[in-house]
Amino acid sequence: MTDYGEEQRNELEALESIYPDSFTVQLCCEDVKGMSEEGFESVINWKEVAELLPTLTGASASQGWSEAQAFLRGSAAIPGVLSENPPSFTITVTSEAGENDETVQTTLKFTYSEKYPDEAPLYEIFSQENLEDSDVSEILKLLALQAEENLGMVMIFTLVTAVQEKLNEIVDQIKTRREEEKKQKEKEAEEAEKQLFHGTPVTIENFLSWKAKFDAELLEIKKKRMKEEEQAGKNKLSGKQLFETDHNLDTSDIQFLEDAGNNVEVDESLFQEMDDLELEDDEDDPDYNPADPESDLTD
Numbered sequence: 001m002t003d004y005g006e007e008q009r010n011e012l013e014a015l016e017s018i019y020p021d022s023f024t025v026q027l028c029c030e031d032v033k034g035m036s037e038e039g040f041e042s043v044i045n046w047k048e049v050a051e052l053l054p055t056l057t058g059a060s061a062s063q064g065w066s067e068a069q070a071f072l073r074g075s076a077a078i079p080g081v082l083s084e085n086p087p088s089f090t091i092t093v094t095s096e097a098g099e100n101d102e103t104v105q106t107t108l109k110f111t112y113s114e115k116y117p118d119e120a121p122l123y124e125i126f127s128q129e130n131l132e133d134s135d136v137s138e139i140l141k142l143l144a145l146q147a148e149e150n151l152g153m154v155m156i157f158t159l160v161t162a163v164q165e166k167l168n169e170i171v172d173q174i175k176t177r178r179e180e181e182k183k184q185k186e187k188e189a190e191e192a193e194k195q196l197f198h199g200t201p202v203t204i205e206n207f208l209s210w211k212a213k214f215d216a217e218l219l220e221i222k223k224k225r226m227k228e229e230e231q232a233g234k235n236k237l238s239g240k241q242l243f244e245t246d247h248n249l250d251t252s253d254i255q256f257l258e259d260a261g262n263n264v265e266v267d268e269s270l271f272q273e274m275d276d277l278e279l280e281d282d283e284d285d286p287d288y289n290p291a292d293p294e295s296d297l298t299d
Contacts, residue, residue: 008112011154012089018157022092087112090126091160095167098175104167105129106139110156117154120147135170142166 016023088111095104109126113119123143125136146162147155200206 002115002118004115004118007154008087008116011156012087015089015091015156019091019160022094023089024091025087025089091156093160093163093167095164095171098171102130102171102174104131104135104170104174106131106136106163106167108143108160108163110159117150118152120151121156123147123159131170139163139166 012025016025088109090107090109092105092107097103106128107126109124111122113121123140125139128136131139142162143159146159150158
C-alpha cells in the first residue's frame with residue numbers, strides 16, 4: 001500500500017533544498033487545534049516558530065506552546081510551518097533577465113490531494129508580476145497538461161521547471177514583440193518620408209496636358225511683359241526732352257569727374273593746325289595699289 005504522506009514529506013524536503021529562497025509552506029490554524037506539543041513539534045521546526053513568535057505576537061518565545069496555540073487559533077496561516085493535513089506551499093518562479101534586465105515572475109501555490117502523486121495536486125497562480133491575462137491562462141493550461149502526463153510520480157519539480165521555461169519564452173516574446181513594433185514604426189516613418197518625394201507617374205497624356213498648360217502660362221507671362229515694356233516706352237523721354245527738362249544734364253559729366261577728383265586739363269599745344277602737318281599723299285606713290293594694302297611698304 002502506497003504511503004502517500006511519506007512521499008509527500010520526502011518531496012517537500014527536496015523542494016525546500018532546491019528552492020531555499022522561494023519555497024514557503026503554510027499551516028492553517030485548524031491543523032493544530034487539539035494537537036499536542038509533541039505532535040506539533042514532530043511536523044514543524046519548533047526553533048523557527050519560537051524565533052518567529054516575538055515578531056508576530058509580541059510575546060516571548062519562552063511562553064512556548066500555549067502562546068503558539070493561541071496565536072495559531074487566531075491566525076489564518078503561519079509561513080514556514082508544515083502540517084500533516086495536506087499542506088499548502090508556494091514556490092516563486094522568476095524568468096531569466098530579458099532586455100533592460102526586465103523579468104516576469106509568478107508565485108505558484110500547490111496543495112497536495114489526499115492520494116498525491118496518484119492524483120494531481122491542486123494549483124493556482126498565487127501572484128504574478130508583468131504577466132498578461134493570456135500568459136496566466138497559458139501557464140494554467142501548461143500545469144494541467146504536465147500534471148496529467150506525470151500522474152503516479154512526484155511532479156512539483158517538473159511542474160515548476162515547465163513554468164520556468166514558459167516564463168523565459170514570455171520574456172523572449174516580449175523582446176521580439178518590441179523589436180517588431182520598433183521595425184514597424186521605422187517602416188511607417190520611411191513610407192511617410194517617401195510620400196513626401198513621390199510625384200505623379202509621367203505618361204504621354206499627362207505630359208502633353210502639362211505642357212499645354214505650361215505653354216499657356218508662359219505665353220501669358222510674355223504678353224504681360226510686352227505690355228509693361230510698351231507702356232514704359234510711351235512714358236520714356238527722348239534725349240532732347242531730357243536736356244530740355246533738366247538743364248543740369250549739360251554739366252553733369254564734368255561735375256561727376258570733379259566730384260571723383262579727376263580734373264582733366266587739356267594741353268592745347270599738343271594740337272596743331274592741319275596745314276602744319278606734313279602728310280604724304282599715297283596717290284603720288286607709283287607703287288601704291290589700293291587693292292594691296294602692303295604695296296606701300298618699303299623695303
